[in-house]
Amino acid sequence: MSTTTILRGARPTGGDPVDLVLRDGVIAEILDEGTASHEGAAVVDATGLVALPGLVDLHTHLREPGREDAETIASGTRAAAAGGFTAVHAMANTTPVADTAGVVEQVWRIGRDAGWVDVHPVGAVSVGLDGTQLAELGAMADSAARVRVFSDDGKCVHDPILMRRALEYVKAFDGVVAQHAQEPRLTEGAQMNEGVVSAEIGLTGWPAVAEEAIIARDVLLAEHVGSRLHVCHLSTAGSVDLVRWAKKRGVDVTAEVTPHHLLLTDDLARDYDPTFKVNPPLRTAEDVEAVRAGLADGTIDIVATDHAPHTREDKDCEWAAAAFGMTGLETALSVVQATMVDTGRMNWADVARVLSAAPARIGRIDSGDRAQGRPLAVGEPANVVLVDPAATRVVDGAEQATASTNTPFRGRELPGRVVATFLRGRATVLDGSPVEVTA
Structure with missing residues (x-):
């Protein structure tokens, strides 16, 4: 009918x-x-x-399977629709980890049955996210879920040999490795951005170089291998400079910024409210300005929410014991309007690019019978x-x-x-x- x-x-x-x-x-x-x-x-x-074309999120945590007390695929995708999204990519750090064809197909089927948005599972790079053995990348790519984005997000693929192998492997099916750029040895016990505020309030600092060192290594690996690299939740001025440099060299690298890194700064940690505890941490006003400029000039390709729901018990506690993460699906578009459109840095066509067309292209969901990120044109x-x-x-x-x-x-x-x-x-x-x- x-x-x-x-x-x-x-x-x-x-x-x-x-x-x-x-x-x-x-x-x-x-x-x-x-x-x-x-x-x-x-x-x-x-x-x-x-x-606008329906929004596409390349970085969503739906928690199911395993942490349905914090979010389910149904509740998370309902929130996505409320925020204007028609497709989301569900990160792999579930329980069990989405490191096999069976788990990604389960996520994909539950999302399809929920019916709110298209759910595209992200496959883990390593088995169990432990960073030692490649997961079933090919099997996940060939599954009904047709996975094209792979990430150990929440953890960094810190071993350069494993990262190189992953980059080489995904080339066979035009996949992309989405890296959580965090050098683990430089962030042991870290609680917030390393800087003036962390020194004043006595929380262990998380230096910008911990993010930048991994990005520098990975763009060189991607260049060497000739593969696609995506940088998750870029947050520092130095990271913007590195991605800009890599793109000028012709490296096939893309990058995302979250809404909270476009607006909020580490000053919010002064009250020890764990709501503002996030990974990577909120940075300085100078970093916020740099990522806004990077998004405006195209160095940063997309805005991705890193929607990270948690139970009240995991957040309503002292800072050190609290989980990292913030929700963001229902506020993303408003934050982009506030920081980029209303400030004159971007227009609505730019918004369509960074929140719809570009993330769909990076995730390779911009064609086919369920294409996303397409322009508002007859026949689309x-x-x-x-x-x-x-x-x-x-x-x-x-x-x-x-x-x-x-x-x-x-x-x-x-x-x-x-x-x-x-x-x-x-x-x-x-x-x-x-x-x-x-x-």
Whole structure:
């Protein structure tokens, strides 16, 4: 049965208002505003709303299997839809670890059945994330989940031999190794960014060079092997410089920055609130400025949330005992608007690039029957998010769709509001609220 939805007066990537006609999972027509025939169609009033391609997150922790007390695939993907996402990449540090074809297929099937977004499992680089033996990279790539992104995120692939072998292996199926850049010996016992604040409040510091040393090593390995490297959650000015240098040399490297590293600084640790404990740590104002500049000039390719939900018990405790991590799926677009759009550094077309097209391309999900990150054009999949850029909201973790409340933006007023999200033409969010769906 044919289904049609008209997005009346939407502004594709902030341009002139049009009528976007979604039919049978694709964008069927783009017409002058107010001219689309609404007979038999659902009509969404999108006056004043920016239409973007559905957002794609290359770095999400859904916790299932193993830590369903913090998040499930259903609750995490529901939060993703509420944040405007139509696809997420689920990191491998689950219990059991996603290091076999069986586990990644389980994650993929649960995500498909939940129906909120497309779930693309990330495969572990090493067995058990222990950094000693390569996981079943080829089997995961050939599985129903068609894994193309591999990462031990949460841990660094610190052994250069293992990292080289992984880079060589993934070339066979155009995969990418996404590295958590953290030299373990330089960060033993580290609690926050090493600097003035850590010295003043007495917490063990995490030096910027611990991130930068791994990035420097890995871009040289990627150049030597001729393989794709992706740098997870880049956070320092020196890291931006290294990626910029590598790209000028022609190294096939991409990089991401998180929303929290675009906005927050290590000054927030002064109250010892573990909400602000994250890996890598919040850095200095100078680092924040550097990553914003790197995102604006294309050195940093994408924004990825590193959504890391935790139970109240894992966060509501003293700083040293608290888990690293913050939620971010439902606030990512607002933070990007606040830090990059409203400051004049980027426009909405740039937002579509860093939050949709580029992450889909890096994850190799930008083609095929379930393609993501495609432009808003006739014949393209109807993955669309409608955003009200004039709206503001005060973040309340208890009101979010994620099962956890550890948002670093609680009590903060942020611009922008996701009004509606469509996954292949089917509404997953309307009027700002998730719509209960079946796959």
